[in-house]
Amino acid sequence: MAESNRAWIFEQPPIRDDFDTALKFRDWPMPEAGKDQVLVKTLYLSLDPANRRWMAGPTYMPQIPTGLPMWGFVLGEIVKSNSDRFQAGDIVGGVGTWSDYAVMPAEGLDKIADLGGMPLHAAMGLFRGPGGTAYVGVVDIGQLKAGQTFVVSGAAGSVGSLAGQIAKILGATVIGIAGSAEKCAWLTDDLGFDHAIDYTREDVEQRLRELCPKGVDVYFENVGGAIGNAVAANMAKFGRIAVCGLTAQYNEERASVGLDVMPLLLNGCTMQCFILYDYLDRIGEATAKIAGWYAQGRIKYHADITEGLENALSAFKRLFQPGAPHKGKMMVRVDRAAN
Numbered sequence: 001m002a003e004s005n006r007a008w009i010f011e012q013p014p015i016r017d018d019f020d021t022a023l024k025f026r027d028w029p030m031p032e033a034g035k036d037q038v039l040v041k042t043l044y045l046s047l048d049p050a051n052r053r054w055m056a057g058p059t060y061m062p063q064i065p066t067g068l069p070m071w072g073f074v075l076g077e078i079v080k081s082n083s084d085r086f087q088a089g090d091i092v093g094g095v096g097t098w099s100d101y102a103v104m105p106a107e108g109l110d111k112i113a114d115l116g117g118m119p120l121h122a123a124m125g126l127f128r129g130p131g132g133t134a135y136v137g138v139v140d141i142g143q144l145k146a147g148q149t150f151v152v153s154g155a156a157g158s159v160g161s162l163a164g165q166i167a168k169i170l171g172a173t174v175i176g177i178a179g180s181a182e183k184c185a186w187l188t189d190d191l192g193f194d195h196a197i198d199y200t201r202e203d204v205e206q207r208l209r210e211l212c213p214k215g216v217d218v219y220f221e222n223v224g225g226a227i228g229n230a231v232a233a234n235m236a237k238f239g240r241i242a243v244c245g246l247t248a249q250y251n252e253e254r255a256s257v258g259l260d261v262m263p264l265l266l267n268g269c270t271m272q273c274f275i276l277y278d279y280l281d282r283i284g285e286a287t288a289k290i291a292g293w294y295a296q297g298r299i300k301y302h303a304d305i306t307e308g309l310e311n312a313l314s315a316f317k318r319l320f321q322p323g324a325p326h327k328g329k330m331m332v333r334v335d336r337a338a339n
């Protein structure tokens with residue numbers, strides 16, 4: 001085992017997007033695993049917009065404590081186990097830290113099963129979090145039916161790119177909203193979306209009016225703000241909005257949809273927010289379906305991998321830069337040997 005450890009330390013909650021003050025990269029003592037804990041060598045670190053809200057206050061997790069390594073979803077290899085559930089060499093996933101090594105409670109860790117030839121990072125980028133969220137949002141919350149019109153914002157991102165592909169498989173006409181011409185071309189040319197709107201150059205409300213004159217049946221909301229209002233103005237009678245995330249507002253003190261409710265009232269629309277943690281019993285079905293679609297070549301998965309823990313912060317910042325050149329699931333390969 002390597003002798004040294006490095007970590008991004010959470011110094012203080014950021015004001016807006018001042019992440020340089022919030023996070024500092026340091027040498028950090030090698031942690032010792034206690035009872036029912038394991039020492040994990042980080043292989044991959046997931047970068048998620050939600051990490052920004054974890055810094056700001058309690059969510060479905062407690063607020064991240066200051067003066068300690070930043071939290072994040074990780075895939076890692078157990079180096080030392082003080083738990084009956086795991087042994088050294090096991091590959092696990094769970095909430096870890098932005099560090100080379102971390103001690104994690106055995107409870108709450110998942111052993112990563114054989115991925116049948118897929119790269120290890122698919123366990124974090126295709127299945128569980130992103131895949132489960134996309135599936136639950138489309139199927140359970142959106143209740144999408146074949147023949148309907150489906151719109152997703154943050155469409156070239158991790159959850160959005162999967163949600164749009166799932167909607168297409170289920171027989172919908174799919175429109176993605178993303179932040180550059182290159183991202184839009186990826187959605188239509190590679191992922192099979194019917195249309196894509198570049199919100200940095202096009203009038204989203206007007207384009208939706210042209211593309212779906214009968215209105216939007218299901219909207220998968222990932223970003224909120226002006227984009228949410230542009231879609232709300234185009235909802236069909238009895239349309240459904242699945243609110244998954246509000247990335248455009250995560251750097252605000254209070255993230256709110258800021259939604260113009262009037263068009264929803266007039267059309268009798270339903271808006272339902274959801275957090276995947278409340279639907280963990282649906283992950284098994286989501287994983288099986290997505291694995292099947294992937295094997296049939298009907299779903300594509302793209303991992304946007306940044307090399308090296310030291311580069312985690314610059315990559316994280318790009319999640320909050322509209323149009324930044326990344327697609328699919330953002331992650332950091334912490335151990336350069338990880339597949």
Ligand SMILES: NC(=O)c1ccc[n+]([C@@H]2O[C@H](COP(=O)([O-])OP(=O)(O)OC[C@H]3O[C@@H](n4cnc5c(N)ncnc54)[C@H](OP(=O)(O)O)[C@@H]3O)[C@@H](O)[C@H]2O)c1
Pocket residue numbers: 047048049050129130133154155156157158159160177178179180183222223227243244245246247248249274275276277318319320321322323324326328329330
């Ligand atoms: N409810 C749940 O259980 C659950 C689970 C997982 C994720 N989520 C949420 O789902 C959303 C998507 O997550 P993800 O991991 O897939 O992230 P992501 O979409 O891969 O990355 C964030 C994207 O948001 C867009 N964006 C950033 N700032 C924006 C702004 N000001 N206006 C419009 N778009 C902006 C950027 O894409 P463009 O360049 O295309 O604008 C960026 O690439 C997040 O809000 C996340 O918190 C919710």
